[in-house]
Amino acid sequence: MRLAVMGTGPFIVPTFRSLIESDHQIACLVTQPVPQRRSKTPPPNPTRVVGEQHNIPILDPPSINDEASIESLRQLDCDLFVVCDYGQILSAAALASSRLGGINLHGSLLPKFRGAAPVQWAILAGESQTGVSVIHMTPKLDAGPCLCQSSLDIRPGEAAGELEARLAVLGVDSVQEAITMLADWDGQATIGTIQDPSLATRAPRLKKQDGAIDWTQPAEVIERSVRAFQPWPGSFTFWLDGPKQPLRLIIVQATTVDSPLSLDPGIIHCEDDHLDIGTGSDILRLLSVKPAGKRAMSSAEFTRGHRIESGQRFGPG
DSSP: EEEEOOOOSGGGGGHHHHHHHHSEEEEEEEOOOOOOOOOSSSOOOOHHHHHHHHHHOOEEOOOSSHHHHHHHHHHTOOSSSEEOSSOOOOOOOTTTSTOEEEEEEEEETTTTBBBOOOHHHHHHHTTTEEEEEEEEOOTTOOOOOOEEEEEEOOOOOOOOOHHHHHHHHHHHHHHHHHHHHTTTOOOOSSBBOOOOOOOOOOOOOOGGGGOOOOTTHHHHHHHHHHHHHHTTEEEEETTSSSSSSEEEEEEEEEEEEESSOOOTTTEEEEEETTTEEEEEEEEEEEEEEEEETTTEEEEEHHHHHHOOOOTTTTEEE
């Protein structure tokens, strides 16, 4: 089939490479435009890098849904759009500019975790399993019928970046399977499994402030947030009793521990190079931290370089 791939972030890259190597024809890559920033390095666009490596034509309209962009899509004369991690929601008119519309690769077992951050919200929710879904797209976000799904177990201690990379690879065969289904579709018969909207949960885009640790939450909830918010926005707190002013710390790795200690939320217990922190329930042990402006380091290394004492506090800055 003649395809246009629509993507910006890394989640679609394994699928994009697979489609390039397949018998399908890649008419174009549609991706986000490069931001016009004079003093900052543009954010990475791994999908654009792959397209340029393989001399694939690239479209990057500011809006995929304006009339000029839709006319450009019509002129591609595509059978299908393959969409993932693109950054814009396609209108009905945009989807109608290809013969079979579009499919979307999504990093959850829909209808769970509809939205821009499904991997992070699955970890935050304490899910033991997640997966990928390929849907036949409608203008409503992540709501089209599921053509196929694949699942995997979330590993103990697994962070969002690690899980997302595994899901991206898992999605390759699912996308190929969905394309095969649509290749044999008459365009009229019901295809896929209709999602039950009553089972839908939301996974909205993360904000920087989402990473602020609330030490009144249970230790297991904070530990999940540490994993979910890697690599961005990072779970952060402030050492409030430092020698000068509150020091911002990103918690890189942590674990819950069985402990006889009884500490109020945010209170530090420092012993044998361990940093044990009181929470709303149980104790959280910090394994690795990143002080503001510094590299990540073990908690033992951090305590050796700073005069941190039991009874001091972590909390909001």
